[in-house]
Amino acid sequence: MAWIVLVISGLLETAWAIALDRSAGFTRLAPSLVFLVTLVLSMLGLAYALRDIPVGTGYAVWVGIGAVGTAVVGMVALGESVNLPRILCLLLVVAGVIGLKVFH
Template structure:
């Protein structure tokens, strides 16, 4: 996996972090969670930007969003007791297949 893909995966994981962090900021009224969430947003966007220098932007953005959506949904179930249903798990599985498929068909390494 190239360094651009590694940066993109880290950017996606940071997106998970800031998406979950939003819940802990309580509308940006809690200073520490707010600062950490904003820092994760900035770092995630910066890494996405660096990765997009060499990766197709459509693929990079879709993978970034997919990692964020998948991670936020799973952590929502684990941390916030959001519903865990067969249909949700099925569609999360489809999302994971789509992320891997985009990587596999991007024409980059």
């Protein structure tokens, strides 16, 4: 269960990062509220998962999911550049996250 919660928390990290960008420095109400709610839920999930998963592994997986998710959303939906080196780097992060889970 801790791993499922950790993955969901990583996805929520993606949501709060995108909402933070869309909030325009907290000048837009709706994205600012989405940021606040998803940030709190993401942190609560991370805290729950770390009860059973070592902090180094859990935090790295959480950050990895959030970073890759945010980069993918940026490329797919927000017009950020898409090129082979960026995709390869994201695949390396994914491989690292999988490795941390496998060798846990």
